[in-house]
Amino acid sequence: MCIRDSVVDDRLMEITHVIRAEEWISSTPKHVILYQAFGWPQPKWCHMPLLRNADRSKISKRKNPVSLSYYRRAGILPEALINFLALMGWSFGNDIELFSVRQMMEKFEFSGINLGGPVFDLVKLTWMNQTYMHKMDDERFAGYLREEIFSPQYLKALKPLVLERMSRFEQFVDHNSFFFNGALDYKALDIIPKGKTPDELSLMLGQLVELLDELYEWDSAHLQGLVEKHKDEIKWKPKDYFLTLRMITTGRKDSPPLFETLAVLGREMVRFRIRDYMNHLAATSIATPHA
The missing domain is CATH 1.10.1160.10 (Glutamyl-trna Synthetase; Domain 2)
Structure with a gap:
């Protein structure tokens, strides 16, 4: 049913070239047969190679920023x-x-x-x-910075979070740089909670990313509900869990309220930073519990 529908949709939209990933090669003969059965002219078929990470592994929307x-x-x-x-x-x-x-x-x-x-x-x-x-x-x-980096919409969302930590406007960038960065530098941060191992932290973060992927409503209330439920399920202390998540997503021990911060950062950035830290954690090859 799905293959037939896609063929009909392509025909109705007058698609002349079907360009897709190599994973579709195996189903292409079925598409060809359907075009022949309907008596329609074939589009041009092209299958592109899959994008790979530097280690030649397939890029995954769960592990890599693809948005x-x-x-x-x-x-x-x-x-x-x-x-x-x-x-x-x-x-x-x-x-x-x-x-x-x-x-x-x-x-x-x-x-x-x-x-x-x-x-x-x-x-x-x-x-x-x-x-x-x-x-x-x-x-x-100047226009790009104004519209893309410091857009009015983004600054409006930041205002209630950052004003409590500012007394002068010159403090804005210094106090809130993590809202405008991509990757963070974790080298100077002591993130692994006392009594936890790198493996335990990696497991916790992997579970969290999967839960965040499935979160439909990305707002502070739903984020708080999801995170607190996960914390209780894995029996982590609130301080250990929340401080760890704060440092991984902001690069700091102190920041505006955690869940409001995650909401403004957005799903893609939060997922990316958690995955980025997991890669950093694996690269350091720490084998002993944090002391």
């Missing part, structure tokens, strides 16, 4: 992300890596797609973004 909203919040310019994604499985040629959408449209050929699994290299994306940032004129630079 455009995350990269937008992290300050990645649209043209940099489009340029970067265009090179995931395709080459412009002549070792050219930076190009406009118009240039890509003129140059693109399906025959140029590389069937090997391309690596989603965040270092390269960062380099590309920096290059595009340096090309911005003064007006767009």
Whole structure:
């Protein structure tokens, strides 16, 4: 039923090219047969290789930031992300890596797609973004900061959280930088609670991320209910649980109210920071309980 419906939908929308992940290859013959049965002309079929992490593992929406909203919040310019994604499985040629959408449209050929699994290299994306940032004129630079980083909507959401901790406006960025950062630096933080092991903390965080993935209403009340229920289920002390979560998501021991902070940071950023810390925890290879 699902395959038939998708074929009918594509036909009604006059789809001429079906471009999707290689995981769909096995079902393509069924689509072809349905087109033949209906007497419709076939669209062009193209299956793209799956994106990979640096360790060649498949990118997962549960483990990796895959939402455009995350990269937008992290300050990645649209043209940099489009340029970067265009090179995931395709080459412009002549070792050219930076190009406009118009240039890509003129140059693109399906025959140029590389069937090997391309690596989603965040270092390269960062380099590309920096290059595009340096090309911005003064007006767009100021406008981008005003609309994307310090947008009126975001500042309005922050106001009730940050005013209690400020007496001068010059304190705003210093006290609240974690609201505008992407990844945090955990090296100087002593996060593992006393009496807990890295494995116990990793297990707790893994469970929490899965619960957050399933949370329908992303607001402070629902976040508090979910977190407190999980804390009780795994029998962690409130101080250990809440302080750990606060430090992982803000990089600080003190911050505005935890659940309101998580609500403003948003689902993608909270998930990313928890996963990022889990990777940091695994990389440190701590084998003994925190003392």
